[in-house]
Amino acid sequence: MKKLVSLFLVLALALGMMSFASAEDGWVTLRVETYDRDTPGFDVTDCWQLKYAQENFGDPNKIKLEFISYARWTENELLVNDMAGGTAPDLCMTYNAPVQQFINDGGLRPLDDLLNEYGPDLKAFIGEELLSYGQSDQDGDGVKEQWFIPARRMSVANVGNFIRKDWLEKLNMEKPTNIAELTEYLRQAKAQNLGGENTIPFSFGIFAQDPMFNVRRITDAFVDFNQVTEEDWFALAHNPEMLPGAREGFRWLNTLYHEELLPEGFATNDDLATDTALTQGYTGFFSQQPDQPWRDDKNYEVELEKAVPGASWETVNPFLNESLGKHLHDVYSANGLSIIIPKTTSDEAAVAAMKYLNWMAIPENMFMLQNGIEGINYGRLTEDGIPTDVVNTENVPNDHKMHAGDICFIANGLCFFDDVKNAAALALKFTGYEDEVRDSYVDAMTDTWTQIAFTTEVEAATDYDATVKSKQAEFIAAVISCDADQFDAVFDAGIEEIKTVGATEMIEGFRAAYQAGTYRGTFPGAK
Missing domain, CATH: 3.40.190.10 (Periplasmic binding protein-like II)
Incomplete structure (x- = not known):
């Protein structure tokens, strides 16, 4: 498969000379990978989170957001095929695809300049240590470059x-x-x-x-x-x-x-x-x-x-x-899924992608993408500002159904920018089962490696x-x-x-x- 992917990436890079972004009237189209989990009533390509991001990020920056749906449990194969064919979204995320192979084959954009210029809030959120997971020295000059952004895992507990x-x-x-x-x-x-x-x-x-x-x-x-x-x-x-x-x-x-x-x-x-x-x-x-x-x-x-x-x-x-x-x-280690910008992404869309990631990392934006609206997605806020009485997805109107992790993918898990609040929130969202969930996380964090x-x-x-x-x-x-x-x-x-x-x-x-x-x-x- 490695040789096949390499061959197709050569063709994909040639296709990449054509812009996938629309620059008409100064607007840029940014195609963002999302996951389809077959949730009844939830259309990830036309969801509330997309509309919120478009209104609060896209419109002010003249960026038209499009969510591209990949089936969650076959995202590996789908992304490999689209990378090989030069049709991958401008901004991609993956748990299982061979990111290192993409790097080796020249299929990804280096992110250092983009991150330094357009991602100050993202850098602060991810942190230097975690960013190092996405760095490697590909040309042997002794200097590591940033090839992917590791999402920050808010809870490292794996299995109960x-x-x-x-x-x-x-x-x-x-x-x-x-x-x-x-x-x-x-x-x-x-x-x-x-x-x-x-x-x-x-x-x-x-x-x-x-x-x-x-x-x-x-x-x-x-x-x-x-x-x-x-x-x-x-x-x-x-x-x-x-x-x-x-x-x-x-x-x-x-x-x-x-x-x-x-x-x-x-x-x-x-x-x-x-x-x-x-x-x-x-x-x-x-x-x-x-x-x-x-x-x-x-x-x-x-x-x-x-x-x-x-x-x-x-x-x-x-x-x-x-x-x-x-x-x-x-x-888990603190690094979650891998966020990449394919080489086929146009210069304009690559800038838009980094701006979008940076916008996600601002607390008020992350809060909305992860939690939704009071009275619809949750009942009220605690004194600490944590949503409680979270409404089951099946009981949320279709036009407000959402998935926090698949849309706000720089964070694997709910984040309230405070360790104590983050821990309390893990259990609080399971209305009626807070004690059971808390106890499970305690067990899952026993004798860890x-x-x-x-x-x-x-x-x-x-x-x-x-x-x-x-x-x-x-x-x-x-x-x-x-x-x-x-x-x-x-x-x-x-x-x-x-x-x-x-x-x-x-x-x-x-x-x-x-x-x-x-x-x-x-x-x-x-x-």
Whole structure:
């Protein structure tokens, strides 16, 4: 794919000589990438936030804003295709697209001059340390340039674990605090059919884009950190299945599968089936974002309460690593999604893009883009100026529906420009569930380690990561579903296959990057 993207970028840069901006009467058109999350009644290309930004930013600056919609869960492929074809929006954001490859292929504009001249408020908001995540020395002159703007992540908590409070009460059990207690809970829930004939004690599936993402928090509980060096931890950044002890985590999942404690079709990760199981009361344990049960995009808690009176989700911390005596939780680094300006963007539109980002970083503008209007999107302000009684999206009129993070994308999370207010706001927006959300965030920030990143390109990762991830998905499906007496043979063969398709080169590359000091993240086994 790398060669293909490079070839198309050559053509795209030629097309880029033509302006994508309209300069008629001094006006410039700025095409901005946004995400479509299939929210009923919400048209992201004609939403209230667009109209607000047009009136308060676009009109005074003679900039016509257009929001270009990308499906959220395929934005990676869509952006790669549009970058290759020279049709990408003027201002783009991405969680998963190969930004480093875009840089290497000359597909992005350097941002230093634009940022210095038109982005003073943006620079102050993001901060010098975080901006450094988007800098690299591409021409080897010893000077790093700004190639992308990392969004500022307001909360670094990544994943929470959730258990049915009503099931615990029926079983007369306390919340599990380790693997053995969680296993017993799952077995008892199944034995008593607490979810009826469709009981699925543990909701689990493979996330195809990053198969180890929702698996390693389980297998890390089995890692023997007495046998792991810090260097090995970073070298195996993308291959946690190879850490000492991880095998036993997969064996545990294999056991659960054969005891029918996991979904039979876990390998397909059917979102609709998962949502149905969680909202209709079939499931007793799952892991997602720390506030997911109470979010209004899925309404897991609200719908569960409707389907099963007296049912509720609550936070739980069962994945205790015995070698450390810690309930490990990976957390995000402070850098969120990547914001880029393609090389095909005209000079005029590039200036408009930086002005727009800078306008977002001004507190009153960010407040409106993230929170909307009092009496429509929320009920009132607290004494601290935090919106409360936030209205569920489904109850907001269509012409005022909004998505804070996808439109005000320089901040991943609500920001009130004060750490205390930011923390209080995380829970406050979940009206009626403030205590539950707060407790979940406390659990999610227990015994944390920061996810691994590298400050220079690891070429092997660029070349092989997609192939390795595909093979990891196959590996996970195979080792969890194989016959128990074949587990070790299937596990060993799977590891060798992963190594063969590029993992060996990636591990060597990450090890070299660690030795060169070009890494970020933390080692949970540090004394």
